[in-house]
Amino acid sequence: HIMVPTNMAxxxxxxxxxxxxxxxxxxxxxxxxxxxxxGYRKSFEQYYEQDVGSIISxxxxxxxxxxxRKFVWEExxxxxxxxxxxxxxxxxLMRQLIKExxxxxxxGGWTMHDEAVNDARTIVNQMTLGLQFLQKNxxxxxxxxxxxxxxxxxxxxxxxxxxxxxxxxxxxxxPNPIKQQMKMNKTLEFNWTSPFTNIxxxxxxxxxxxxxxxxxxxxxxxKAQSLIDTCRKRMEWYKTEHLLLPFGSDFAFKDAxxxxxxxxxxMSHINNQSGVLGLEFRFSTLNDYFTVIQKDGVDFPxxxxxxxxxxxxxxxxxxxxxxxxxxxxxxxxxxxxxYFTSKPAQKLLTRQQEAVTxxxxxxxxxHPFNYSLLEKSISVSHTTSALLTHHDAIT
Numbered sequence: 006h007i008m009v010p011t012n013m014a015x016x017x018x019x020x021x022x023x024x025x026x027x028x029x030x031x032x033x034x035x036x037x038x039x040x041x042x043x044g045y046r047k048s049f050e051q052y053y054e055q056d057v058g059s060i061i062s063x064x065x066x067x068x069x070x071x072x073x074r075k076f077v078w079e080e081x082x083x084x085x086x087x088x089x090x091x092x093x094x095x096x097x098l099m100r101q102l103i104k105e106x107x108x109x110x111x112x113g114g115w116t117m118h119d120e121a122v123n124d125a126r127t128i129v130n131q132m133t134l135g136l137q138f139l140q141k142n143x144x145x146x147x148x149x150x151x152x153x154x155x156x157x158x159x160x161x162x163x164x165x166x167x168x169x170x171x172x173x174x175x176x177x178x179x180p181n182p183i184k185q186q187m188k189m190n191k192t193l194e195f196n197w198t199s200p201f202t203n204i205x206x207x208x209x210x211x212x213x214x215x216x217x218x219x220x221x222x223x224x225x226x227x228k229a230q231s232l233i234d235t236c237r238k239r240m241e242w243y244k245t246e247h248l249l250l251p252f253g254s255d256f257a258f259k260d261a262x263x264x265x266x267x268x269x270x271x272m273s274h275i276n277n278q279s280g281v282l283g284l285e286f287r288f289s290t291l292n293d294y295f296t297v298i299q300k301d302g303v304d305f306p307x308x309x310x311x312x313x314x315x316x317x318x319x320x321x322x323x324x325x326x327x328x329x330x331x332x333x334x335x336x337x338x339x340x341x342x343x344y345f346t347s348k349p350a351q352k353l354l355t356r357q358q359e360a361v362t363x364x365x366x367x368x369x370x371x372h373p374f375n376y377s378l379l380e381k382s383i384s385v386s387h388t389t390s391a392l393l394t395h396h397d398a399i400t
Contacts, residue, residue, distance in 0.1 A: 030279060031246040032297070033236050034289035035268065037076045038253040039064075040154060040215060041083055043116045045397040049082070056256045057083045058090065065098050067261035068107055074265055075288040076258075079112040079151050081135035082392060088142060096142075103145050109290035110139055113147035113169075115391035116398075120152070120159040121314060121345060122352065123394045127359050128165065131391035136169075149291040153177040153215040153251075155396040156341045157316035163197045163206035173207040173295045175249075177215055180317040181339075188212055188242040192306050194298070200310030207299065208308075209249060212242040216254035220271065229274040233284060244305070245298045249289075316341040344400035355393045362386040 041057050043049050061084070068074050078084065088096065102108035115135040118128050139145050150166050150173075152158065158176050166174055174197070187193045187210060197208040218235040222228040240248050258264050272286040279285045317340055365383050393399055 030283055030285045031240060031248070033248045033250050033284060033286045034294040034297075035250050035252045035272065035286055036289055036291065036294065037074070037258070037265070038079070038151075038215075038251060039257045040253065040255050041080050042154075042255065042397050043080055043082045043392055043395045049086075049392060052256070053083060053086050056259065058087055060256065060258050060261070061087045062091075062095065063261040064258055065095060065102065065108075067258075067265050068102050069098060070262060071265070072105075072107070073288060075107045075109070075290050075293070077109045077111045077151065077290055079110075079117060080115075081110075081113065081138055082115045082388070085138050100143055103143055106290065106292065109149075109292055110143065110145050110147050111149050111151040111291055113139060113150075114394075115388070116395035117152060117154060118394040119396040119399050120155050120162065121157055122399050125161060125165075126363075127355075127390065127394055128161075130359070130362070130387070131394045132165070132169070134387055134391050148172045149295060150174040151291065153211060156344065156400065158313040160199060160310065160312040163199045163204055163208075164202065166206055167199075167204045171206070172299075173209060173291070175209045175211065175291065176313070177211040178316050178318065179210060179313040180315070181319065182317060183313065184210065184212070191242060191244050193242050194244065195305050196307045197311070198307050198309045205307065207295070207305070209295075211249070211251065212239050215251045217252050217257075217268075218250070225270060225274050229271050232271055233275060233282065236284065244303050245301050247294065247298050247301075249291075249294050252288075314342075347400075352399060355390075355399050358386070358393060359390045362390045 039060050041052065041060065044052065047055070057080075061078075064076050064078075068076060091099075099108065103110065113132065113136050114128075115131040118131055120128075136146065139147070148171055150162070150171055152162070153175060154177065156178055158179060162174060184193075193210040193212055195208055196205040198205040218232065220228050220235075221231045236248055236250060239250070240246075252268060275282060275284060275286055319339055362383075365386055369383060
C-alpha cells in the first residue's frame with residue numbers, strides 16, 4: 006500500500022473539487038450589437054450621419070484594441086453607406102476581423118424587414134441585395150438571422166432561411182402570453198417547422214428585450230451581483246447551461262471602447278469568482294453561441310405550422326415584471342395589428358416601386374443597358390424598394 010501524505014491528499018481533493026465546479030460552469034454569452042433602424046424618427050441619411058457612421062468606425066477600433074472583444078452587425082444598408090466613405094485600411098480591418106470570427110455579419114438583408122406586410126418577392130429581393138454586397142465586398146455569408154424588432158413573425162421564415170442555408174433564427178417580438186408560457190415551459194428554443202414542406206429551422210426567442218439588462222448598484226460588487234441575478238433568472242427560461250445575453254440597444258456603441266470597458270469591468274469581477282459562482286461571462290457571436298448549444302445534445306421541442314401574429318404586448322413592455330406567469334396586462338389596444346392596413350397610400354407606393362424595379366430588371370435581362378444613368382436608376386430603384394421593406398417603414 007502507498008500512503009499519500011496528508012498535504013498531498015488535501016491538494017488532490019481541492020483539485021477534484023475545483024475541477025468539478027469549473028466543469029459545471031454555466032456560460033453567459035454576451036453578444037455585443039447595435040440595433041440601427043434604417044429610418045424611424047430620423048431619415049436613413051440623418052441616422053447615418055449623426056449615429057451609424059461613427060458606430061461602425063469606433064467598433065472596429067475597439068475590436069482592434071482587444072482580441073477578446075466581439076461584435077455582430079445586421080443592417081447591410083448602413084454598412085454599404087459606410088463602405089462608400091471608408092478608407093482602404095478600414096475596409097481591410099473589417100475583412101480581417103470577420104476572418105478572425107470576432108466580427109460577424111448576421112441577418113444579411115438590406116434591412117430588418119417586416120414579416121406581415123411585405124410579400125415574398127419583396128423580401129427575397131432585399132435579402133438578395135444585402136447578401137450580394139456581403140459576398141462581393143467582404144467574402145462572407147451570414148448563417149444566422151437576427152429578427153429582434155419586427156412586430157410578429159411569419160411561418161415563411163423557416164422556409165426562407167432554410168433556402169438560404171442558414172443555421173438558426175433569433176426572434177424577440179412574439180405575442181407576450183405565448184412568450185410567458187414558453188418561459189415557464191423552457192421552450193424559448195425550438196425547431197420551427199413549416200406546415201407546407203416540413204422544413205425546420207432552429208429558433209431562439211429572447212426572453213426579454215434586446216437591450217442590455219438594467220444593471221444597478223453604486224460599486225462594482227453591487228453591479229456584478231445585479232447582473233448575476235438577472236442572468237440566473239433568465240437561465241431558468243432555457244434548457245441548456247448557456248445564456249444568450251444581448252449587450253447593446255438602439256444605436257448603441259457610439260463610444261465603443263467606453264461601452265466595452267464598462268462591461269468588461271463587471272465581467273472580470275464575476276469571472277474572478279467563477280469557480281464559486283458557477284458562472285462564466287464571455288463575449289460571443291451568434292456562431293459561438295449556437296455552435297455550443299447545438300452540440301449539447303438537448304432535445305428541443307418542435308413548433309409545427311405556427312406563426313406569431315398578431316404581436317401582443319404591453320407598451321412599454323413589462324415582461325420582466327410578469328415573468329413566470331401569464332401576461333396579466335393584455336388589453337385590446339395591445340394587439341399590434343393596426344399596421345396591417347394603416348397608411349394605405351404608402352403601402353401602395355411601396356408595391357408600385359417594387360413593380361417598377363421588377364420591370365427594369367426584366368428589360369435589363371433581355372437587353373442589358375449600357376448607359377450609366379440607366380444603370381444608376383436601376384440601382385436606386387433596388388435600394389429604395391429594399392429600404393421600404395424595413396419594419397419601421399412599410400408599417
